[in-house]
Amino acid sequence: MKHIFKLLSVAGLALGLATGAQAQEKLKVGFVYVGPVGDFGYSYQHNQGRLAVDKALGDKVQTTFLENVPEPDSDRAIEQLVRTGHKLIFTTSFGYMEPTLKVAAKYPNVHFEHATGFKRAANVATYSARFHEGRYVQGVIAGKLTKSNIVGYVASFPIPEVVSGINAFMLGAQSVNPAIKVKIVWANTWFDPGKEADAAKALLAQGADIITQHTDSPAPLQQAEAAGKLAFGQASDMIRFAPKTTLTSIVDNWNDYYVARVKAQLDGKWTSIDTWGGFSANMVNMAPFTNMPEDVKKLAIDTEQAIKSGKLDPFKCPVYAQDGKEVPCNGKGALSDGQVLGMNFYVKGIDDSLPK
């Protein structure tokens, strides 16, 4: 039996060498996605980033992806990429943090990049985007446009990224409309179009006239359109799903980052760093502002510019927590990155209780 395996492995090796010889100069870059590339949301945008790498560096790089990888299977998936010769591997979901670190410890000569995590190693870099900057701009738009003063928020899971998004949205809205209220529904899923649609309908029925979402499907937008209300898209530009309703979408843009990091790897300049970029790093974009009057559009563009240039921080101090107490200001004139990354409180004016 052992003999057979040995024979087979020799054959496999020969095969590997044969294909390896042609692609020897090409750097192999791997991507691990938590969802299907066809979700038109989170994983879809990461895949757009991969395609951008192909386009920019296709002559020197060969990219591969594994989609729909469940977290408990990710150790194996990542290691399989290493074992097939991939030298730079992007693991694009928070749940891949420990698996990425485990595999990285075993293969010090391979470089890893983990999205949205907080643990690094000599060969593991981390990266994420300041999505809350986009949420603040959405808040400003919603504050201006709402007539009922109620905004509906379809949320996924109470993790810091989602909570800080809700807070940034609220702070943006309050900056132009102090009376605004936000109603939050936790769908307890990232992706279930039917349930997201039901959540949006519940919010619309309870008086919301603008819907925003932190789940991945365009279903809430479509419901808002059917009800003749307004809404924001998520992760990619979703205007084609609701042309009369979409105000703008927050677009995750990994293209520049991925191209830059693969370039660094090619040039031998890759180092383990932590990147947390927003508008200014071009990691978060706003899709064109539509379905709104010119003055609101101008205000939105100005707000985006102010954040981009660093003049405005969505979490500029003082920030008041739900109970009215001021949140300690650990950063320079604003909450520190650490406070935002681990956010587990609501700001004043949100009368929901945070799931604990």
Added chain:
Amino acid sequence: MDISQSVIMTIMTAATPLLLAALGELIVERSGVLNLGLEGMMATAAACGFAMAIVSGSTTVGVLCAVLSAMALAGLFGFVTLSLGANQVASGLALTIFGLGLSGLIGAGFVGTSRPPLEPLFIEGLTDLPGFGKIIFGQDFFVYTSWILILAILIFLHLTRAGLTLRCIGENHHSAHAIGLPVLKTRFRAVLFGGACAGLAGAYLSLVYTPFWSPGMTAGRGWIALSLVVFAAWRAERVLLGALLFGGATVLQLHAQAASLGLPSQLLSAVPYLATLIALVFMSLGRKSGTVTPGSLGQPFVPER
């Protein structure tokens, strides 16, 4: 539209795909066949229906293709389990795996495409009646179909000879065979009918509920539909009750959240499952012991010698 009316409309939308799929499965199981492939048939139908609606520009063509694609899968299941006598449970599960994969292959080219939803019925003077107008006269094709199906199934099972034949075969295929009833033919037709209903449910998901296609959009609804058949003790009118109960609990927990009740969202999300379970417990308490399951359910039919 006042809030209670809109809540009822939302509940019906959430209940309809469950109802359609469960009604089809009910007939299949009443004939003595257990097809666990609902999820796979629904997924394939959702993808096929959406793809063909986009290609042809016609919702009708989309719905037809959805139904036909699910029937094709059901036919495959029927061939394997009825003609070849393979294990029904495992074949149904394999069908689900196959259908989910197939839906991904079919739908891949249609990611990010959108089309307007099916228009609901509007009758001047009736649909705009206050209170119940929209609920009775403002639904779409699928909702009315599901209502008609319930009636048709009740009539078929209890008032027609064919229905009696089907029930006999489901209860005891050997004695049914002995008195000359066509066991396999009836079962094959029932399986195809189940496929057609699953096809309607799938089409509803991608053409009405949320008019776009995405992988995994069935999100476990096939399994819920399967357990609703059990909940209903294989009776059509109780499938309606179960679907409304489950859909209602789903929608109301979202409303409870929007109204800021302050309970953990996980607890509220568990409400539909717990409510269905508790309802079943109470319904069982009121019933004398004894089983209501079709006697031959899940067993392959091999003529005795």
Added chain:
Amino acid sequence: MRLELSPRQNVWPLFRLLSPIFAMAMAGLLASLVIMILGQSPQAAFDVYVLGPLDDSWAIQEIAIKMVPLVLIATGLSFCFRANLWNIGAEGQFTFGAIIGSILPLLTQGMGFGPWVMVIALLMGMLGGALFSLIPAYLRAHLNVSEILSSLMLVYVAQLLLDWLVRGPWRDPNGFNFPQTVNFDAGSLLPVLMDDGRLHAGVILAGIVVLVSMIVLSLTLFGFRVKVIGSAPKAAGFAGFSSKETIFAVFIISGSLSGLAGIIEVLGHIGQLKPSISTNAGFTAITVAFLGRLTPIGILFGAFIVALTTIGGENAQIMLKLPLDLTTCFQGLLLLCVLVSDSLTSYQIRFVSDKPSPTTPIEDA
């Protein structure tokens, strides 16, 4: 023309052994056709799908790791299914076992206790799974509530409970409020058996479970009772076998093995609790149990097929850029082929010409 089945009187044992191989050949033929249509070489695909995962120690270990929860759960389910009890909530018992089993490793985290934490955790995992399976068992035995619905509904409840725990009370205080517990102490985890891979002691436990259940099913009165109650409930009643007792017994076996699988996954390679600890093993195991004709050896084979094609599918995505959905399709087709060839070994199939009169089948009786 139509097909008619009749049971084969004497099945040649070799025939049964060859049946899965025949099935794989059949599935391979179908798959080759599709792959050729897609413009790839079927031979390369065979190398990647089937040989690739078998070509070295690491990959074989990965197959074994993937098989562990499937084998454990499916073995437990085979007891339920033999007794005609449709426990389809193994996924929930898996999750609840992982939760209960994790209590001690969580409490003792950072205290550096030895492997006895692991041993107790494994036992508590089994206990958790068993407790959770008592709900559908009780409802079925005493209130005649269908176990199909109750066990399935409880899956979602267990998952939401886990979700709440890791986002709330059990959240790692230093984890930036992300939904996960602390990493358990290395001493509380299952020992790793090889130095070139991740194979852990769970594989030994799974092996023991398979052996024990072979003995129980074939040699003990209990095993006999389970079979009789499933195939002939009335006869079992005459023989004085209590169906209530059996309901509880098989649910406890199935629940504790699912719970064991859950805690083994946590202590074997995840090392902490987080919202998703399962790859749907509880549902996949149902397929595995039936692929294996509800026998322990057959279950080993079924789990092997599922594990091999899963890993082969990842290979195909990497090496051939074949989409995951295609692999899923193949997996479904392969399972159907196995079932068909299995039934071809048990039944003889004859073509008979259709006769108009509905009473013709009588001639067979």
